Amino acid sequence: MIECGQCSWRNGLPLVPNSRKVNVTYLKTYSDGQAYGFYDIACDPGYSLDSTIGGRITCLKSGNWSNPLPVCRSMGACPISSLFEFIRTAVGIWINQSTNFIYTNGVDDNHALGGSNITVQCFNGYINVGGPLTIICTQTNTWTLYPRCIPISTSTSKITTVGNSLRCRITDDTWKFTNGYISNTKNILVYNDNTAAGFIMISCEPGYLIDNISQGVFKCNNGTWSPRPYCSITARCSLSVLENFFNNDSQSTGIRIVVQRILANPNENGLALVGSWISFACTTDYTLLNGNLNVSCHANGQWSSFPKCTVESIQGISGPCSWKDDLLTVPNSHKSNTTNLKVFTNGNAYGYYDIECNQGYKLDPTVGARITCLQSGNWSKPLPVCRSMGACLMSDLFEFIQTAEGMRINQSLTFVFTNSITDDRALGGSNITVQCLNGYINVGGPLLIICTESSVWTPYPRCIPISTSTLALTSKSTTISHHILMRCRVTNDTWKFTNGYISNTKNILVYDDNTAAGFIMISCEPGYLIDNISQGVFKCFIMISCEPGYLIDNISQGVFKCNNGTWSPRPYCSISARCSLSLMKIFLNDVSRVAGLQIVSQGVSANPNEDDLVLIGSYILFACKNRYINTDGNLNVTCKADGKWTNFPICIMNSTTKV
Incomplete structure (x- = not known):
């Protein structure tokens, strides 16, 4: 049973716009206007839950409802008139009526809710050289880029004209690819005598995969077409398996959904595409026992293991857990916040501790940073994971610097980090600033070259003489x-x-x-x-x-x-404007304010020559630890345009009298 206080509901329970109540099992309301416990909310179609706040509203020991309340943010609302205008004027396009899903809120029929989509197709003899054939209403209140179907004979090409004997014969079926579409026509030239030279690129619709032989390339080789690309169906994961998990109290107790992305073909009931995922979190008073909080649909058509959350361990009640040989080492990390970890000479340990990732690595937020000794005497699983922020080849950068013309390095703005073991690679976030010499201008990538998470440098700049x-x-x-x-x-x-x-x-x-x-x-x-x-x-x-x-x-x-x-x-x-970094440090060092907080992720930007200052848009995303709840401020603390941080959160222990 959940511990709680008593709160007033004489004027109704706290209302969250564009939402509905769910999971009211632990909410008790009485005729005297008092309420106990908690309940969750779910957002209406066209809205999504702000994951930094969560969906739970709890009656606290103080007699107040938890604050801030959940927020349902609009997923977008796109003008239907602009879509209809495109359909009315587009050439060579027809609508696939079976894949037409336009939703409205029932009040404003002039706007489609976010996620609404419509699929079109090009007529025979036409190919798409614009946006995707599935047009979707996005969170930014705009439709995705419209497709553009043009007659094949008018497609442009960078290749030169070739003799008739070296061209390939084409028919109406040449450009048809089941469950696929032509995604690139820049290198094909079609002649009026129904022949072609060059090649096109083929991509597959969602839920299908291009064959390994063609790799999506359909090419005319000296009068003969290469093997024809084809799209094979990928595996699917059963949605009923998810439903069974949600409906099984012994499995789903203590678990809530943070955010999800379920991909599916509209004409396939009960099936999710590979790459679909749901991110869970353990509710207050619970901690992860096993499984993974990020459940994904794998390429074999199976969901990854579902999480199991159990009541959080407390020293004196849980454990003990074995501490032999310090078996819980997390690669590329170091221990932090060990106040509540007790290790004894007999090899037993109680409590919990957190880890922090080393330079060049960042914490996987779906697992978290905490390692806890559970009531079962086992350490919580899975362990935290520190993922590489990238590692870029130094030789690539040096090669560019040695061969680039009209350019110099700004030595005061060079920050290249290595892990001291492999000096031939720079860690993610490493950067170097170059400048064009007098009489040169940059027509390439940014002058600030950064090592990205994908282990590649950002596009290199290119300085050319102004006269050229x-x-x-x-x-x-x-x-x-x-x-x-x-x-x-x-x-x-x-x-x-x-x-x-x-x-x-x-x-x-x-x-x-x-x-x-x-x-x-x-x-x-x-x-x-x-x-x-x-x-x-x-x-x-x-x-x-x-x-x-x-x-x-x-x-x-x-x-x-x-x-x-x-x-x-x-x-x-x-x-x-700039925000004070020392102000953030003061907050982080105030044990009375951060005892119930942990950092999930952060993006702090600063100029290397400015101490104690961070740029607008810098942020730190916090989360309340298990058994804590946010009562003030926002868990996403951001540096605003006025040079002020948004209000810092305050997470307090959620311990009250039992219902």
């Missing part, structure tokens, strides 16, 4: 005259922007007489904002962007433009 920069403008342009009186004078300082850099050069043309026409875009460095006058536009014109932590001015919007021989107001990057 290319431009979409031509002599036929009707908007810009190439007469010398209409151009702007350029010097070495023209392309320099304090705390900013040139982010777009597609519309600038530089002449040998040190004049230019068009525009560039300017972006700001981190911590700076573009000015309001230029809005980053510098026309003749170039686009200027700001480095992280800086914002382009609102006037230029990052555009630096040449207007009839005169430069527009010069874009500039203003420093954006």
Whole structure:
């Protein structure tokens, strides 16, 4: 039975917009206006639960309902009129009526709820060169990119014309692929005599897998088509297995759903696609005994093992557990928060402890950081996992640096970390900042090169001489005259922007007489904002962007433009607000405030030369420990635009009188 206080419900139970009550077994209401226990809420269609708060509302010992209340956030609402306009005007497209799922809230029939989708197909003789054929309403209130079906004979290609004898014969069936579609036509050329040269790429619909022989490539080789790609059905997982787990109290007691992503084909009842998953959490007073809190549909059509949560162990009641040879070592981590761990000389241990991951690794939030001695005398399973944040080849970076032209390294902004064992690899998060030399501009990736979680460096920048920069403008342009009186004078300082850099050069043309026409875009460095006058536009014109932590001015919007021989107001990057890191450290070091908290994940951004300051958008995601509940603030603490942290959470012990 759950321990609780008594709370008033004279004005009704706490209401959460766009939700309904579920799991009211432990909620008791009486005619005197008092209530005891707790209940959960589930969000209505078109809304999803904020996982940082959870779905439980509890009557606390203080007589107050737990706060903050759960939140059901909109999954999006897309205008149906824009979808119908696309369908009405699209050429070569028809709707698959059997896969048409448009939902509304019953009040506003002009908008479709998030997750609504409609599937279209291209007519025979047409191929899709746009977005996916399944159009979905997203959480950002927009439809996914619309598909675009064009006649095969008008598809463009980068390949050159070849003789008739080397082409392949095509028919209407050539472009049909069961459970698949053409995803890339850039390298195919179709002739009016029903022949083709080059190749196309084939992708499979969800729930199907491309064959290993073709790898999705359908190619014309000297007049003969390569083996035809085909899509094989992948395994499916049974949804009834999930339902049986949820309906079995002995299995699902002490467990709640945090977030889920179930993939399915609309015409397949009771089946989930490979890659579907549900993320669970143990409820208050419970801890994970075995199984995994992240249950996934595997490639063999089986769900991973379901979790089992049991009442959390307490020293003096649970255990003891064996501590021989310190068997609970988690690779790439170190122990922390061992206050509640007691180890004795006889090899027994009681209580629990947490782990922290080493540099270059991050905690798997679906498992958590805690290792607990259970009532059974076993340590909780599975153990925490520290996953690599990536490890990028140093040789790749050095090769780029040695061969790159017009570029130099900013030594004060170089932060490359290794694990001291394999110095040939840089840990995830390592970064190096380069700059283009005077007379050069960047037309490649960002000047800040970062080692990503996927173990690859971000796209490398490419500095080219300004005089060789290319431009979409031509002599036929009707908007810009190439007469010398209409151009702007350029010097070495023209392309320099304090705390900013040139982010777009597609519309600038530089002449040998040190004049230019068009525009560039300017972006700001981190911590700076573009000015309001230029809005980053510098026309003749170039686009200027700001480095992280800086914002382009609102006037230029990052555009630096040449207007009839005169430069527009010069874009500039203003420093954006910062949040105090010491304030966060004070909070984290206050035992009275963080005893019931643990860090789930974090994303803290900072400029290397700024001590004790973090950039806007930095965040730390907390969770209340077992047997604790959040009573104030938000579990997702974020650095806001005003330089202030959102309210810190307070998790208190959920111990009260029994119902």
